[in-house]
Amino acid sequence: MKIVVVFDSKTGSTEKMAHAIAKGAQNSGAEVTVKRAEKVVNKDLQEADGIIMGSPTYYGQMSGKLKQAIDDSVELHTKLTGKVGAAFTSSGGAASGAETTLLSILQAMLVHGMIIQGNAAGSHYGAAVKGAPQPEDLKVCEELGAKVATLINQLKR
Numbered sequence: 001m002k003i004v005v006v007f008d009s010k011t012g013s014t015e016k017m018a019h020a021i022a023k024g025a026q027n028s029g030a031e032v033t034v035k036r037a038e039k040v041v042n043k044d045l046q047e048a049d050g051i052i053m054g055s056p057t058y059y060g061q062m063s064g065k066l067k068q069a070i071d072d073s074v075e076l077h078t079k080l081t082g083k084v085g086a087a088f089t090s091s092g093g094a095a096s097g098a099e100t101t102l103l104s105i106l107q108a109m110l111v112h113g114m115i116i117q118g119n120a121a122g123s124h125y126g127a128a129v130k131g132a133p134q135p136e137d138l139k140v141c142e143e144l145g146a147k148v149a150t151l152i153n154q155l156k157r
């Protein structure tokens with residue numbers, strides 16, 4: 001089971017979340033690659049069973065770099081159908097665009113035909129952290145990685 005974690009991060013908070021998500025997925029048996037948005041290539045996305053994308057909250061949306069990676073994935077349109085997706089973001093404020101950022105990422109994944117599992121408890125749309133991630137935030141990120149790995153396993157069975 002392969003998962004790619006794609007992120008943009010300028011001051012390091014989203015990057016820390018990316019690595020915690022990767023750890024959670026690895027602990028659940030996934031082979032995980034972590035890539036910056038500007039380094040990811042379509043082959044990485046095509047070969048993965050799960051794609052987890054994260055960005056700082058920029059004006060209530062994903063950053064331009066992550067959007068560019070998604071726009072470049074148009075070459076794969078229809079080929080990502082059925083892959084499992086999830087989103088994460090780091091924001092400056094508590095209620096200042098994190099959820100719309102998560103939803104902007106999930107929206108693109110749905111357009112690709114990907115499968116998203118919601119979360120009935122806690123952060124409903126993915127992992128969202130205000131400022132520098134604290135140990136409890138990193139735990140939530142690990143859980144998100146584990147959840148994606150579990151869903152992939154269930155779908156493969």
Ligand SMILES: Cc1cc2nc3c(=O)[nH]c(=O)nc-3n(C[C@H](O)[C@H](O)[C@H](O)COP(=O)(O)O)c2cc1C
Binds near residue numbers: 013092131
């Ligand atoms: C261009 C720009 C736009 C931003 N817009 C928002 C915003 O709309 N809402 C918010 O809460 N924080 C906003 N921030 C703050 C970042 O989301 C926040 O500092 C985040 O933790 C940075 O993540 P990083 O350390 O991974 O780069 C903005 C920062 C920048 C540079």
